[in-house]
Amino acid sequence: MSATESIPTRELAERAKAITQRELQVYIARTKGSQAATERAREVLPLGVPSSFQAYDPHPIVVRRAQDGWMEDVDGNRYVDFDMGYGALFSGHCHPAVRRAVETQLDNGTLFVTPCEMNTEVAWLLRDRYNLPMWRFTNSGTEATMDAIRVARGVTGREKIVKVEGGYHGHHDEVMISMKPPISEAGPADNPRAIPSTAGITRAVLGDTGVIPYNNLAALDRALAGRDVACFIVEPIMENIGICKPLPGYLEGVREITRKYGTMLIFDEVKTGITAGWGGATGVVGVQPDLVALAKSIGGGLPLGAFGGTSECMDQITAGKVLHLGTYNGNPLCMAAAKAVLTEICTPAATDEAIARNRMLLDACDGIIAAAGLPAHTVQFGAKGCVTWAPEPIQNYRDYKATDFDLAFAQWMHGINRGILLPPGLDEQWLISVVHTDHDALRYADVFGEFVAELTA
Ligand SMILES: Cc1ncc(COP(=O)(O)O)c(C=O)c1O
Structure with a gap:
């Protein structure tokens, strides 16, 4: 699909919902251990989590271990961690x-x-x-x-x-x-x-x-x-x-x-x-x-x-x-x-290197968005980045509320089933830490490319 043949927004939202429905079933099947752990947790922790923003439907992934730029859940699924503790781990896990x-x-x-x-x-x-x-x-x-x-x-x-x-x-x-x-x-x-x-x-x-x-x-x-x-x-x-x-x-x-x-x-x-x-x-x-x-x-x-x-x-x-x-x-x-x-x-050199690696990832995503003519854009600030599902940069909360949450959620769900862990709130962004490699960063772009290909097929 090229920019000149872009799909109407309503049609994209319908396709996104279909992807979400399918991916939800995949998620449930591959996170049975997390589901069981969350059910046990709900008996003693409201929502089954220690902080309410960690809760999401149908259940969050429950994590067993993490190192460098990855996490592994109790089902043994491995994720490149782009969440990094909501941006708390610029040093990587357990540096x-x-x-x-x-x-x-x-x-x-x-x-x-x-x-x-x-x-x-x-x-x-x-x-x-x-x-x-x-x-x-x-x-x-x-x-x-x-x-x-x-x-x-x-x-x-x-x-x-x-x-x-x-x-x-x-x-x-x-x-x-x-x-x-x-x-x-x-x-x-x-x-x-x-x-x-x-x-x-x-x-x-x-x-x-x-x-x-x-x-x-x-x-x-x-x-x-x-x-x-x-x-x-x-x-x-x-x-x-x-x-x-x-x-x-x-x-x-x-x-x-x-x-x-x-x-x-x-x-x-x-x-x-x-x-x-x-x-x-x-x-x-x-x-x-x-x-x-x-x-x-x-x-x-x-x-x-x-x-x-x-x-x-x-x-x-x-x-x-x-x-x-x-x-x-x-x-x-x-x-x-x-x-x-x-x-x-987090020396000046390591910080600059992570920011440059983030730029590389954003450039790859920009290319995918432009080629597909999607109503989306990327935003970078330092080592953080995001795809925003709106044609123009947002300037405030009201603009943010007008972005396309169906597309954002479908992308999140599609990514998590392919080992891309982004923060669950669609209001968040990724962090490229000082220990993420080029390979880690580009994995996001590869999966994003797969998502866009399906969305626009
Ligand atoms: C901008 C901002 N300020 C303050 C806080 C609160 O920090 P904490 O969760 O460590 O209490 C957060 C947490 O996400 C935040 O994003």
Whole structure:
């Protein structure tokens, strides 16, 4: 099928549904062990999973082991892992340098709850990458964004925060608002309503969180004009609706407007941090926030988060005005892993190499899409990439909701049965880690090519 004879979108969606139906049966037949494990799990774990985003129908794959760039499920099926823990494993699974560092640390103790010298070393490593002077450690991205918001409230003396519609910043109350709101309830695109994403959010919290569209400076200006907003928290490049990039000048405008109204700018780099480039998205876009939240890949597979800020912000903690606490903060095992990640594994050269390998994969996918004339395109940000089932790049959550989920789901289902593991949420993206090979990366393109051939036959 060539670009000139492209198939109508409705017809493609019908074909995609047929592929999904067939592949679902294949999936059920080849994952009997995962099904049995999930049934046992459901007796003691809601949805049979430790975190709700791990659940999907009819059951998730249950994993026995993982190394480098692959995982194996309890049925013995092997997958090239493009999910990499939702982007948490830029170092790959169980990198030898992480293992060495953790094993050495095990000989010296797992938890001190009093400082260790590695706290300072790792803070310097982050300081060098993000150009922010002071850092603290947490155990997750959720804690990192929660603490960064508290610091912003401390320094401004203001209560309200503003976030972007469709943005995910972890599972604390203030940001579990308008994560993926139903469009029917979400109000006008340029002035969205704040919708709680879970039960348990109080009216007070809801009232303190404003929601605006991404890539819309006028909406940001309106939201901050009352000079009562402590912070604007945003992923500089949104990575929870595929990959959604800022329009030219957007982030510069965000910086200008937040400064104008005395609002702290928090870049949530839990996903983009170190995978976007050596200095994270902050380094790539060249816009300096007041606070940065990190997690996922900095821990090399261990649970670590961090937030860094300007002296003005972090002095809140020094002065004892904002309390930042946590028994496991900066624990030596995670510090040892992070030090290995930041010095030995995710070096500038290794990072650039993974990004180039990702480009090669994206080029291969671009060729397949163009040859078939599909209403799809690829997006790259650093070592991450995705196929978005829409003809034009998306600019915000509303655009994302208009993409073709039937096609996206059929591709996901087709891939998993052929050993291509992508994150189950269609809002995610792949990660080419520093240990994926050319062969691994191109396996995705081969299977994608098979899918497209069937879709367009
Ligand atoms: C952008 C972003 N911020 C924060 C978080 C929360 O991180 P964690 O799951 O480590 O709490 C996530 C998790 O996916 C994320 O994608």
